[in-house]
Amino acid sequence: MIKKSFSFSSSTVNYYFNADFNYLEQLVSKDNAVIVTDENVFAKHQKKFKGWKSIIIKAGEQHKVQATVDDIIQQLIDVGADRNTTLVGVGGGVITDITGYVAGIYMRGIAFGFVPTSILAMVDAAIGGKNGIDVGLYKNMVGLIKQPAFLLYDFSLLKSLPKEEWVNGFAEVIKHACIKDAPMFNMLEENKLDYFQKDPENLAKLIQRNALLKTKVVVTDEFENGDRKLLNFGHTIGHAVENLYKIPHGHAVSIGMGVACKFSEEITGFKDTARVVNVLKQYGLPPQFEFDKEETFRILKSDKKKSNQSINYVLLNKIGKATIVPLPFEQIHALINNL
Amino acid sequence: MIKKSFSFSSSTVNYYFNADFNYLEQLVSKDNAVIVTDENVFAKHQKKFKGWKSIIIKAGEQHKVQATVDDIIQQLIDVGADRNTTLVGVGGGVITDITGYVAGIYMRGIAFGFVPTSILAMVDAAIGGKNGIDVGLYKNMVGLIKQPAFLLYDFSLLKSLPKEEWVNGFAEVIKHACIKDAPMFNMLEENKLDYFQKDPENLAKLIQRNALLKTKVVVTDEFENGDRKLLNFGHTIGHAVENLYKIPHGHAVSIGMGVACKFSEEITGFKDTARVVNVLKQYGLPPQFEFDKEETFRILKSDKKKSNQSINYVLLNKIGKATIVPLPFEQIHALINNL
Structure with a gap:
């Protein structure tokens, strides 16, 4: 595993390259974390989610909208997520965008980290803190720039990535x-x-x-x-x-x-x-x-x-x-x- | 008029006490600003809004919800608001809360300022950058901490404030x-x-x-x-x-x-x-x-x-x-x- 840290305006982001998904437990405790993922990622890697509180949304850009944000927020309230909770987005760019956004606004901002599962998320979407949702035909019309606490790169997750x-x-x-x-x-x-x-x-x-x-x-x-x-x-x-x-x-x-x-x-x-x-x-x-x-x-x-x-x-x-x-x-x- | 400036983490907030509403034109140009207000404030001070692009929402805490945010965002898109637009919340605490929130998320954040019209907004809600909306029975469950660029205090607005x-x-x-x-x-x-x-x-x-x-x-x-x-x-x-x-x-x-x-x-x-x-x-x-x-x-x-x-x-x-x-x-x- 290779760890690298970068200092942004108001926080430090830790990158863990060549890590294993299970290393997530070293970064956040299962008690204080809620995973956000989509149905495809969850189905492919079901075992990895065992013991983690998980919110599973529908897969696809068409769900990167306010209705999904509303749904995640309601589920966070239902599981009692508070200011000490860390949201962990496990998925591609849609998941990292929406997880970062929800974490940015829930209770005026809670911590979050990402486990990107696609190449696009690994090289781009998970990095840099831009998050957001689409409004009608307008991409990322609503969102924030807010940095994740960590990025965990488990390259073995790419094995099941569709062509x-x-x-x-x-x-x-x-x-x-x-x-x-x-x-x-x-x-x-x-x-x-x-x-x-x-x-x-x-x-x-x-x-x-x-x-x-x-x-x-x-x-x-x-x-x-x-x-x-x-x-x-x-x-x-x-x-x-x-x-x-x-x-x-x-x-x-x-x-x-x-x-x-x-x-x-x-x-x-x-x-x-x-x-x-x-x-x-x-x-x-x-x-x-x-x-x-x-x-x-x-x-x-x-x-x-x-x-x-x-x-x-x-x-x-x-x-x-x-x-x-x-x-x-x-x-x-x-x-x-x-x- | 008394001007005071305070430096927050990532911006400076200017306070204009004993100012006149019309001084707003010195702070933002009519071309690059959109006012958000409620139907009560608009009805009482209609003349002051002349020449300003204005979004008028229903009055009351029950409207400090996502549906109102959706509505304001659609209107901002419709009037062509962009990253150079400043939102100006003219109203009480509901207006300052919702205006600050929309400005914080629209296009990942645009500038905003307030003209508080109630004592509560003048002494509390407009100050400090906390904004947000209610979710079901939970007050301010979703929101941000983000500072306004300015606060304009026109005390004459209080004349029509209900008991x-x-x-x-x-x-x-x-x-x-x-x-x-x-x-x-x-x-x-x-x-x-x-x-x-x-x-x-x-x-x-x-x-x-x-x-x-x-x-x-x-x-x-x-x-x-x-x-x-x-x-x-x-x-x-x-x-x-x-x-x-x-x-x-x-x-x-x-x-x-x-x-x-x-x-x-x-x-x-x-x-x-x-x-x-x-x-x-x-x-x-x-x-x-x-x-x-x-x-x-x-x-x-x-x-x-x-x-x-x-x-x-x-x-x-x-x-x-x-x-x-x-x-x-x-x-x-x-x-x-x-x-």
Whole structure:
């Protein structure tokens, strides 16, 4: 097991890589903890939950909504959770988002930690304290930035991860490579998904590299005034098409990255769209998608990243180097119509 | 106008005493602000809201619930509120609680300020950043601690305050005197409500004294690890009976203070219950109430101040000096039954 600690504005987050799920008992006592998980994760790992108070919600992004929050809060009241209780989110990005949010508002905030069970959650969603729920078609419209107390990485949980979830997770890995890590991009170009699926050691290294890459960005810019915005690469169009077409997050981000590369060609003179598109395809991701341009643009106009009449758009200068450019709505409209 | 600034953990709060409502335009631009108010306040001060985008909710504690939050968020989306928007809560404690909460979670947090319109909000609810909503019978079960950017005190707004709201507000004034300010307690003993109602200058002084008293407590203990807990005097039984019997907050706190004085006699040897009871009556507040002891005790067991099998109870040593005593549930049960 490798332990690493990072200090955020108001708390320290402990990471436990290569840990075993059972190590959770060293971090929180069963008496003072409540696990939040989904029905799929619970069904797959039922034995691990023995002896833990658990709240089991329905699986899927469509349940990352207020009704589920209401349900979890009622169950917390029913089991007598108080200010000494720690919530532990065991699952993918939906679980970490919703668990962090509920912990942030229950009794004005209780402690929480995560055991991410998907690649996407391990390299992205569980890290950095952003949490929240969707409102109608708007992704993460409501939420908080609040850090977990701990992240426990048990890579053996990935054994039962469905193929499409591997693909989803690699969208964020490729995103990290595009914005911050050209050597990792080259390495991803040289391999394929099954290389990592078949080699637990290299997979563990890749996940840790990505988890630490994201952590370093958010630890220096927790409240997204600067560098953290780069992590939104692919997420502007991505979030719009994700809820509109109910497609997986990784697919949506992949489509969003494809679009952002095209925008970058126009605006920064970016030249490597083809390489990005090829890597996305290589890992089973769709770089293109026929979306309703007007409807997508309408949703974009309510994006959280908007500021008056423009959106802070993440573009690439080159592989491994991203930049923020405020694009006026009209220009985005024209760029979308030119796709 | 008197301006005072206080630095909290992650922001500075500016207080504007003796200000005029119209000074709001100096603090936020009409283009970038959305007011949240209730139908009563809006009806009384309709002219003041001219030119401001306003969300008007139903008045009353029974609307301090998630459904109202959902409604406000939908309206914010509809008017295009973004991260540069400032929410301004204009109203009593329900409005400041719900506005602070919505601002804390909308797009993961936007700026907010308050124009308190009741004595209770001016001396208590608007100060210190605690916000939230009720869940079933549980008061403020969900919420945050997050500071407003500003508080604008226009004392002329109190002219139209109904009598029962004056009485409500004085419950918190008497609370402050009991726990922290013996000279103010003596002064309250020597006067009656109509003295303050008829003398705007002394009223303004009293409100400012109370606002600053509370501010000094919360600025040194923002997250309620110590001294801030004293402000819960009267609020343990108070919150339980408030929602159970749908009585006004001030009445509930008054009843709670009466009970806490009785508990104090037993535990700290407090000797001035009669003085507290008399002051409460003098300002039109009920120090006693026939509540269902078992049902109240059941609600107490889910109080946020509970910690395992006890509640951190605020008791008085003497007028002007309070203390926290962890009381086991059984002892509270016995004390309630002896009332």
